[in-house]
Amino acid sequence: MTTAYHVSPTAALDLDALSATARALDAASGADTDDYLLILGDDYTSGPNAVTLAAWLAPQTTRLRIVPEAPVTHTEPFHVATSTATLDYAASGRAGWSPVAQTSDAAADAVGRRPAASVDAAWGEVPDVVAAVRALWTSGESDAEIRDEVTHRFIDRDKVHYVDVTGTDSVGQPWSVKGPSIVPRPPRRASCRPSPSSATHPGITVTEHRTRAEHVTPPDGGVRTARLADGTELRADAVLLAQGHLDVDPGDPGTVGEGHIPPGYTVDQDFSAIPAGEGVLVRGFGLAFIDLMEILTEGRGGRFERGAGDAVPTYVPSGREPVLWVGSRRGVSYRSKPVDGPPAVELHHLVPATLDGIPRTPDGHLEPGHLRRLLTAELHGQWSAVTDEPLDLRRIDRPLDGLAFPDRHAVEREVEAVVLTNLGRATDRRHPQDGLLYSTLVASYFVLHSLLAEGLLDDADRDLVAQVEGSFSYVCSGPPPERLGNLLALHRAGVVRFLGPDTWFRRNPGAGPRFLADSPVVVGDPVTADHLVDARLAQVTVPRVTDPVLRGLLADGELVAGTGASGAAESVFVVDGDNRAVGADGVARDGLFLVGPSTSDPVREGFGRPGQRTRVFPANRRVAEAVADALVGEQERLSPASR
Structure with missing residues (x-):
């Protein structure tokens, strides 16, 4: 469970108390069931600068996540970016930041550059600032700084990228940020998250109840009562x-019961019952698995050591890790997003003029076959515009299809090769077609869902949308390259093992460990374990919602x-x-x-x-x-x- 503590600007004036609070939260963080977040308030006029305070607290802590509020109305976006990136270094990747707008005369007078702005104008600038900060954070690759004494080069200029971001400030004046950041790419790219005071417009009070809502009554005179787990009642x-x-209720009689952890939010689940050194079966190879992998390795004291230019680090275990046996339908992890982010694309086939011209059936659906043809043309057209490499959508989506493996070592070697190839392509600018495939799938996905929502698709086209959803998640929703590198490091350290494609999981009907798992294309005995984790989102049906x-x-x-x-x-x-x-x-x-x-x-x-x-x-x-x-x-x- 993650618990957030918010410290107001005036409370932060007591530095001894603030330091003691941070150290106490840090001591309680990192356990298998508890995680703490310290949010430092900043109203721009009272108390110290929150980002500076966070940098002071960072070396006093080792596990606590620290999120200062960062005023953006009167602070240049470039300075916000460099200070928060520097903070992430000071905190060894544990920092975040929360952008806040300033609307008071006192804040405007403290700077003297522009008058106080309205609430809408001040908060309207925030998305532009956030976009600029994120662009600056990623303007240099993690290995851009090479310090090559032989060639006397400090950086590899091919790995430093030009930024050109524009925005409009709180008084309607345009601004721009150009060129790369002067701070290297931060370790974790300092996540941006709101804090409780981020929503405080005049006349609005935000109260956070750190407990669970258990019941909401039908209206009584137009008023409903929400009952909370701590006994509080809110009208x-x-x-x-x-x-x-x-x-949802797991509903799978083949696996539920003792030793099974059902689908859920990975960061909110309790994995303390999973012992060190024992094998654990994991169903699902998407982002939920990557989160689980990090929780049970780095979260238990292990660490990754990266040399300059290393795509795959070396994992140094703590001795508290289990061994994760992961399997799924594809049998491989999701593909990483392109390191430069997705390029902009303009669709040529799945456009209103073409879609409106498709004949309708008597039921009002699009005539069968047209949508699949347009989607295929869209994907192949975008891909072939930049490369002569053939587009094999089936091989991209199911890279292990048609393969058989004589033993478990063979399938693990093949999965590692696929992941390593995906990692290499994600960080290599010689494959622009991958970025275009990513962006085209995203844009096409939204078009297909709009047609679905309008009721224009028959059963066959609905199946097509389901197929695109699966490919979309695999191609467009994967982990960043660093996480794929961590996955390979853990595999090489023997902490993560691969089961193969079309993996099945079931309870062991005989004596021995509780669960069995295997792939039908791998020769050998099933893998057994006493614990099974469903690292995936549950398929929701209303009667099973918990x-x-x-x-x-x-x-x-x-x-x-x-x-x-x-x-x-x-x-x-x-x-x-x-x-x-x-x-x-x-x-x-x-x-x-x-x-x-x-x-x-x-x-x-x-x-x-x-x-x-x-x-x-x-x-x-x-x-x-x-x-x-x-x-x-x-x-x-x-x-x-x-x-």
Whole structure:
């Protein structure tokens, strides 16, 4: 469990108390069940600069994650980038930052460069600053600094990249940031995250309850009561449920029971029962596995040692690690994202003019075959525009298909070779086609889901969308190159082992370890273990959702299950066009809102990539306005500035 502690600017004035708090949280961090985050407030006028304080605290701690608020309204984006990158070095990759806007006269007077700005104007600049900071962080590759005494070169200039980012400040003046950063690429690229004070607009109070909501009642006179696990009861005119991907009852009688850890958020799960040195079966080879891998290795005291230019580090174990046997349908890890980020693409085939011209069936669906033809043309066209290398989508998506292995060592060698190839291509600029495939899949994915949401696809085209979803996750949602390097290091150290493709998992019906796992294309006995971890997102069906609030509202008739865009029955909670919950009687519930992937109106582009159009921002604004309407009534809507 991650617990966040927020220190106000005035409280931070007591440096002795602040240091003692940080050291106490650090001592409690790093256990298998607890993780602590220290957020340092900064209002620009009272107390020390939070980033400077964080740099002072960093060497006093070894495990605690430190996130200072970084004022951006009156601070140049370049200086924000260099200070937060430097902080990440001081914290050995444990730092983050939280951008905050300043709207007070006191903050403006402290600098004297521009007048105080409105809330909307000040916060409107924040996304531009964040984009500039991220671009500067990654303007140099991790091995750009070579210090070559023979050639007298300090850096490899081919690994330092020009940045050209523009934005608009809080008073409407344009600004630009050009050239690379003067600070090398930070160890973990200092994650950007909001802090509680980031949402404090005038007239709004944010209160964080660090406990679980257990029940939300039906309305009584228009007011609902939310009951929390600590006994607190909150009365609310409007309730917004945003639980994200939901935990579900595992429902697999072949594996559930003692020793099995079901699907869930990896960072929130308890792996303390997994002993050191023992084999553990892991179902799933995506990002959840990569997180699990790091938790059970670095999180238990191991470390990665990288030499200059090493794509694959050396792993130094702590002796507390288990041995992870990982398998999945593909049998290989997700591909890493291109090191330079995805290039911008313009679709040529999956465009409105072409899609509108596809004939419709009597049921209103697109005639069969057209969508697959357009998708194939799109992917091949973008790829072949920059390379003569043939595009073999099947081989990219299923690199182990058609192969058989005489023993387990053979399949492990092949998986390692695939991962090493993917790592090499992700960090080698001689393969621009890979970046174009990435961006084309992302753009195509959004188009297909728009057609799906409009009800234009028949069963065959829905199957096509499901296939694209699988390829999309594999090609576009993989770990950064550093994590793939860590995976290979752990394999070479014997800490991670590969089971192969189409892996099956089941309970052992006989004596011995509880679980068995094997691949049908690998000769040899199954691998056995007493622990099985499902490192994957669960397939949601409403009746199996375990969230107590949702289950209670469902039992009260305040929610109802519906058929999702994929055609799966009881796979979503039904909402109306404003994301108001629809009850069992088919009527939308005033003051009760649901957002997220398990609703009938999910925003698939919620994870939109930089430079690509995404619906998440206008969709969030639409929901926010609907919540405002529920709070103040249609005739008394709050003005945009105060909303």
